[in-house]
Amino acid sequence: xxxxxxxxxxxxxxxxxxxxxxRERGHEVQVVNYAKCYVTVEKNNPVVHYEGExxxxxxxxxxxxxxxxxxxxxxxxxxxxxxxxxxTASSIAITRSRDKLRSYQLIAKAGVGIxxxxxARETADLEDVIDKAGGAPxxxxxxxxxxxxxxxxxxxxxAAQAVMQAFYVEGVNFLVQEFIKESxxxxxxxxxxxxxxxxxxxRQSLDDDFRSNLHQGGSGxxxxxxxxxxxxxxKAARAMGLHIxxxxxxxxxxxxxxxxxxxxxxxxxxxxxxxxxxTKIIEYVERNAKQRNKKDRVGA
Numbered sequence: 320x321x322x323x324x325x326x327x328x329x330x331x332x333x334x335x336x337x338x339x340x341x342r343e344r345g346h347e348v349q350v351v352n353y354a355k356c357y358v359t360v361e362k363n364n365p366v367v368h369y370e371g372e373x374x375x376x377x378x379x380x381x382x383x384x385x386x387x388x389x390x391x392x393x394x395x396x397x398x399x400x401x402x403x404x405x406x407t408a409s410s411i412a413i414t415r416s417r418d419k420l421r422s423y424q425l426i427a428k429a430g431v432g433i434x435x436x437x438x439a440r441e442t443a444d445l446e447d448v449i450d451k452a453g454g455a456p457x458x459x460x461x462x463x464x465x466x467x468x469x470x471x472x473x474x475x476x477x478a479a480q481a482v483m484q485a486f487y488v489e490g491v492n493f494l495v496q497e498f499i500k501e502s503x504x505x506x507x508x509x510x511x512x513x514x515x516x517x518x519x520x521x522r523q524s525l526d527d528d529f530r531s532n533l534h535q536g537g538s539g540x541x542x543x544x545x546x547x548x549x550x551x552x553x554k555a556a557r558a559m560g561l562h563i564x565x566x567x568x569x570x571x572x573x574x575x576x577x578x579x580x581x582x583x584x585x586x587x588x589x590x591x592x593x594x595x596x597x598t599k600i601i602e603y604v605e606r607n608a609k610q611r612n613k614k615d616r617v618g619a
Contacts, residue, residue: 455473519543
């Protein structure tokens with residue numbers, strides 16, 4: 320097969336692993352910097368151009384779209400979709416995964432547990448917003464943050480109001496979310512490929528940081544998911560229309576709660592767990608690339 324990996328960084332560990340495994344399995348692979356692609360849109364002729372040449376003849380693409388390039392990157396993915404090229408993540412699924420509120424709405428509708436979440440405009444009663452989220456302390460998240468950035472723990476109602484007012488002044492959309500005390504700065508990443516959890520690990524914050532994300536200096540260790548946690552991860556992935564993703568959860572007194580579904584999860588999980596995630600992904604591509612792209616049934 321001819322496979323294109325859409326990635327801004329050919330030296331990125333995840334990109335290198337996918338390229339390495341695909342070539343070992345006899346596939347022709349090209350790493351394409353989607354940020355340098357351009358598309359021509361005309362009747363019955365969707366073309367993606369790269370380095371002065373049209374990108375044609377691919378059997379599959381594996382999008383690795385960065386948060387800051389979501390709009391442009393998904394436009395490139397969509398152009399490949401117009402050509403009928405198989406993609407491991409549809410452009411619409413990537414887009415919805417980058418909007419925290421949209422993600423929570425879809426996940427909650429699917430019957431998956433999430434922390435209680437409130438979204439409002441600046442005209443709202445700030446005290447009531449905090450109360451609706453369970454009262455202080457609360458977590459305040461920028462609606463499109465990633466890697467633990469744009470996430471604030473407000474320990475008092477006064478602090479929460481100050482943060483919310485500052486975000487309002489800057490025109491930033493954000494969510495107010497209940498603080499799950501028993502999580503104690505830990506969460507779980509479940510890596511889902513094709514309806515199965517292929518690897519999982521626990522992330523622990525360092526020092527007193529409530530954020531456990533590895534990009535914020537958290538540490539990781541292997542963990543065995545409970546049946547309920549595995550079921551939750553798979554239901555969240557389905558709710559988002561993603562066949563390959565990382566599902567972040569926390570353990571709570573109410574059971575597992577989903578924090579985020581990541582459409583381009585990093586492969587640091589391989590180093591922590593010893594699981595070969597890259598091979599699972601290429602095997603999934605081999606099984607599915609000859610089929611047409613599955614219809615997105617999420618509907619939102």
